[in-house]
Amino acid sequence: MSQALVSMKSVYSVTExxxxxxLVLHGWGMNQAAWQPIRAQLTQHAxxxxVDLxxxxxxxxQTLGTLEQLVQVLEPLVQTNTCIIGWSLGGLVAQALAYALPDKVARLLLIGSTPCFVQKPTWPYALAPEILEQFATNLETHYEATVKRFFAxxxxxxxxxxxxxxxxxxxxLQYPARLPALHQGLELLRSVDFSTRRLPVPSRWILGRLDKLVPIQVAEVLEQQGYEVMVLPHASHVPFVTHTSEFWAAVEPFIYD
Known part of the structure; x- marks a missing residue:
């Protein structure tokens, strides 16, 4: 197994x-350590x-930046025929990369993610905006407790x-996210809306029926839009941690095909 470390101006990554x-993108407040339960399996044939965003x-x-800045920073890591795996906020970033680089991105695997995380008049299948606002407020006074609460x-x-x-x-938490990046991540979750666009590459969405952050109604809407959706009935927002075998059975044929 080959392994290489890359340290760019604003992103750290490991290639194995x-x-x-x-290309694997984690969620809000997390880092690449979150993928440990499936790391060995994923690197067997790829x-x-x-990435640490x-x-x-x-x-x-020290900051996450805008979505456009994120795409610019991550673009050098997107090779021709790349499959991007994006979880939660990382799924939004993966979608942005697919829109920006359709000739390079071959397919997307989107886990616990959605085209739009916050309720809009045209997209009610999402979190109430007050939830993210409360997280933003709590970060200022109870940083560590807020991150741990989100993890739970x-x-x-x-x-x-x-x-x-x-x-x-x-x-x-050995390498905790910086406070400015957490605030900017919440802003991305609040503002990014891809619900009226159609992804230009093959995509598979993996959702947990018990997810408290992505309502399960999203699955039906995505299917109506022609996307391939797989719902794990006993999983929540992190199926690759809590239901590794079911998750792997759902994704292995897609990413290695």
Whole structure:
């Protein structure tokens, strides 16, 4: 297995394995440590690049920036025929990369993500904007508690071993996201809306029926729009952690095809 470390001006990444290029993007407040439960499986037959988004993990930048700036920063990591895996906020970024680089992005695997995270008149299948506003307010006074609360929210409704989740949480928080990046991430979740656009590349959406952040009604709407959607009935927002076997069965044929 080959391995290479890349440190750019505003993004830190690790590349492992050989084969089809896969770019993996984590969610809000997280970093590449979140992928540990599936890391070995994913790198068996592919060249996988794990990214810490700007302002997260071991990336050097102090701010996440706008969506356009994120696309510009990540573009050098997108090779021809790349499959992008995006989870939660990372799914929004993956969609933006597909729109910007349709000749390079071969397909998208979108986990616990949606075209639009916050309710709009034309997109009611989302979080109330007050929820994100409360997170933003709490970050200023209770930073660590707010991040830990968000981490717990992602697993709500699922059965899991507390010790395993605490170990994963501690691994992620070893390199905590910077406060400016967290605020900018919330702004992206609040403002980005791809619900009226059609992705230009093949896409598979993996959703958990128990997800508290992405309402399950999104699955029906996406299917009506012609997308391929797979719903894991007992999973929440982080199916690759809590239901690894079911998740892997749903994604392996898609990413290696």
């Amino acid at each position: 394995g050989q084969g089809r290029p896969i 060249q996988v690049t794990w 700007p302002g997260h993990g071991q990336s050097e930048a 929210l992602q697993f709500m409704g699922t059965r899991h071993h507390p010790a395993d989740l605490n170990q994963l949480r501690d691994a992620i």
